[in-house]
Amino acid sequence: MKQADEKQYLFDRVENVNRLLRGFYTVCGILFVLDFILHRHMTHDWEHLPGFYAVFGFIACVVLVLVAKEMRKVVMRKEDYYDVDD
Amino acid sequence: MWMTELPPFVPFFLAALLALATRGWLRGAVMLATPVLGGLHLWFDVPDGTLLSVSLLEFELTLMRADRLSLLFGYLFHIAAFIAAVFALHVRDTSQSVASLLYAGSALGAVFAGDLMTLFIFWELLAVTSVFLIWARKTERAIRAGQRYLIMQVASGVLLLAGALVHYRQTGSLAFDFIGLEGISGTLIFIAFGIKCAFPFLHNWLTDAYPEATPTGTVFLSAFTTKVAVYALARGFPGTDILIYIGAAMTCFPIFYAVIENDLRRVLAYSMINQIGFMVCGVGIGTALALNGAVSHAFNDVIFKGLLFMSMGAVLHRTGEINGSNLGGLYKTMPKTALLCIVGASSISAFPLFSGFVSKSMVMTAMIEEGYDYLWLMLLFASAGVFHHAGIKIPYFAFFAHDSGIRTQEAPRNMLIAMGIAAVLCIFIGSQPQYLYSLLPWEVDYWPYDTTHVLAQLQLLFFSALAFVWLNKAGLYPPELRSVNIDAEWLYRRLLPACVSFVRRAAQPLAGVLQGIRQNYWQTLQTMYCRTSLADYHLAASWPTGSMVLWIAVFLGGYLLLDAIL
Numbered sequence: 004m005k006q007a008d009e010k011q012y013l014f015d016r017v018e019n020v021n022r023l024l025r026g027f028y029t030v031c032g033i034l035f036v037l038d039f040i041l042h043r044h045m046t047h048d049w050e051h052l053p054g055f056y057a058v059f060g061f062i063a064c065v066v067l068v069l070v071a072k073e074m075r076k077v078v079m080r081k082e083d084y085y086d087v088d089d
Numbered sequence: 090m091w092m093t094e095l096p097p098f099v100p101f102f103l104a105a106l107l108a109l110a111t112r113g114w115l116r117g118a119v120m121l122a123t124p125v126l127g128g129l130h131l132w133f134d135v136p137d138g139t140l141l142s143v144s145l146l147e148f149e150l151t152l153m154r155a156d157r158l159s160l161l162f163g164y165l166f167h168i169a170a171f172i173a174a175v176f177a178l179h180v181r182d183t184s185q186s187v188a189s190l191l192y193a194g195s196a197l198g199a200v201f202a203g204d205l206m207t208l209f210i211f212w213e214l215l216a217v218t219s220v221f222l223i224w225a226r227k228t229e230r231a232i233r234a235g236q237r238y239l240i241m242q243v244a245s246g247v248l249l250l251a252g253a254l255v256h257y258r259q260t261g262s263l264a265f266d267f268i269g270l271e272g273i274s275g276t277l278i279f280i281a282f283g284i285k286c287a288f289p290f291l292h293n294w295l296t297d298a299y300p301e302a303t304p305t306g307t308v309f310l311s312a313f314t315t316k317v318a319v320y321a322l323a324r325g326f327p328g329t330d331i332l333i334y335i336g337a338a339m340t341c342f343p344i345f346y347a348v349i350e351n352d353l354r355r356v357l358a359y360s361m362i363n364q365i366g367f368m369v370c371g372v373g374i375g376t377a378l379a380l381n382g383a384v385s386h387a388f389n390d391v392i393f394k395g396l397l398f399m400s401m402g403a404v405l406h407r408t409g410e411i412n413g414s415n416l417g418g419l420y421k422t423m424p425k426t427a428l429l430c431i432v433g434a435s436s437i438s439a440f441p442l443f444s445g446f447v448s449k450s451m452v453m454t455a456m457i458e459e460g461y462d463y464l465w466l467m468l469l470f471a472s473a474g475v476f477h478h479a480g481i482k483i484p485y486f487a488f489f490a491h492d493s494g495i496r497t498q499e500a501p502r503n504m505l506i507a508m509g510i511a512a513v514l515c516i517f518i519g520s521q522p523q524y525l526y527s528l529l530p531w532e533v534d535y536w537p538y539d540t541t542h543v544l545a546q547l548q549l550l551f552f553s554a555l556a557f558v559w560l561n562k563a564g565l566y567p568p569e570l571r572s573v574n575i576d577a578e579w580l581y582r583r584l585l586p587a588c589v590s591f592v593r594r595a596a597q598p599l600a601g602v603l604q605g606i607r608q609n610y611w612q613t614l615q616t617m618y619c620r621t622s623l624a625d626y627h628l629a630a631s632w633p634t635g636s637m638v639l640w641i642a643v644f645l646g647g648y649l650l651l652d653a654i655l
Contacts (some may be wrong), residue, residue, distance in 0.1 A: 041540035053444040056548040064556035071348035072567045
């Protein structure tokens with residue numbers, strides 16, 4: 004269990020977390036810009052939309068999580084739901 | 090080494106006998122040596138086209154049919170059995186050791202089976218051997234989950250047998266080649282394969298039982314059953330249109346459950362259905378590229394999903410906890426496990442240079458080539474989703490997130506070695522895919538690494554991760570909660586029992602009437618009996634059975650005493 008005089012780990016320091024996040028945002032930015040610089044083979048009409056994959060990935064995940072959250076209202080039960088009268 | 094036609098399941102079954110007779114390190118050696126020797130034999134001595142048949146009654150059973158498709162799965166299952174054996178090396182439980190060897194052997198028997206009867210035998214053996222890996226957990230929940238698992242698996246076998254017999258009546262042949270959905274036999278066999286493949290509504294045995302097995306048992310379970318089913322579909326139903334739609338559904342619906350599930354091994358079970366969905370789509374498209382994509386994805390999935398299950402197994406082994414709500418901050422004490430888990434997570438998310446990328450992209454490309462635009466979008470959605478729940482959620486909630494305060498030790502050395510082997514394979518296959526491609530059954534000219542593809546995939550994944558970061562920072566991400574989420578299993582775990590008890594309650598008045606009639610009848614019988622002379626006989630009086638047993642014991646004891654005295 005946790006001790007009071009424990010040593011500091013990598014992500015215990017907020018500045019390390021922020022450093023990681025800043026690096027991550029930068030990579031996201033670079034990837035988005037690369038879309039307009041690199042030449043790519045388009046096999047599909049949708050791919051001609053600027054930043055199609057980036058926008059799709061972002062929206063897909065937000066929709067996924069928000070829908071799943073709403074789903075909880077319908078499907079979530081107590082942990083012992085099946086143990087009673089099973 | 091051995092004779093060429095030796096069916097690959099034989100060494101495993103013999104090793105199971107040996108495991109029964111040995112203990113300690115010797116048994117460990119048997120468990121490690123079997124997949125190594127068997128695998129080397131398969132690689133060096135067994136060429137494409139090897140056949141072995143035996144006659145049984147009027148049937149010709151093909152115990153061994155080696156072609157490029159069965160050989161690929163053969164190599165894969167030897168690798169998987171070896172990695173899982175290393176992971177389970179510390180286990181001192183005879184039933185688990187024996188069951189896992191028999192289970193791996195049955196999987197090999199099934200993929201090398203050349204006829205439907207042999208396939209059926211190993212199909213059922215897969216069920217009855219694997220259930221011991223669930224029961225070995227020895228909790229009430231595990232035993233019940235194992236029972237439900239066994240019912241579903243055996244039902245799948247019964248359907249397969251029925252289908253095989255109809256097929257034999259109609260065609261006069263039991264050969265296991267292309268079957269197709271024609272007629273009743275095709276449908277029966279299709280559903281039998283579908284159960285083991287976890288088709289929607291038939292999938293709950295997987296999410297129910299796998300998370301209840303022992304930490305090491307789940308690693309074995311995740312490797313074999315569903316992949317045998319994918320193999321069987323690729324052999325029997327390539328190019329069957331409906332599989333594309335089933336597969337697309339399989340990729341999408343489990344990810345919603347995975348996002349809100351608390352048990353991290355159950356999250357992996359849902360993501361397993363999602364990955365099988367990609368394989369089923371590939372089989373359904375049926376072009377050489379798609380089929381190659383399906384089987385190579387099965388190959389990679391066994392390794393990276395095994396790696397993820399191993400990392401969660403190590404966490405469960407060390408902390409006794411597997412719920413996301415109780416974990417977090419484990420990178421502090423299990424840094425190596427955390428790193429290996431991230432390799433598995435990157436592979437399943439199909440990051441370039443990791444193994445998932447080189448196989449999933451084949452299915453995606455084949456899909457768009459064949460013009461399934463909207464289904465392709467579904468698969469793209471599922472690709473983003475899998476990164477979200479398996480790629481980020483698993484490592485994040487187990488090893489990072491909020492500090493749960495749990496301080497434990499790094500995973501045991503054998504577990505780290507097993508995970509290390511799997512991780513090296515993930516990266517090797519991902520960065521040098523030509524070696525895997527050269528083993529694929531169909532002729533194909535495909536290379537996944539070009540600017541278009543790599544950039545598209547990186548954008549998709551990084552912006553999915555960005556969504557995760559944003560949702561978390563905005564407090565919109567659903568917290569891990571101790572809960573059960575109802576799924577299709579509700580039908581047979583809640584609705585069906587409720588119907589039965591409703592019918593019983595509704596029939597209560599009727600039962601009362603019947604009870605009355607029976608009592609009347611019984612009393613009449615008794616009065617009639619009492620009038621006979623037999624009723625006066627002392628021993629015939631209605632004494633409980635216990636007193637009879639007591640008297641027998643007294644008599645026997647008396648005999649023994651007399652015997653001793655005289």
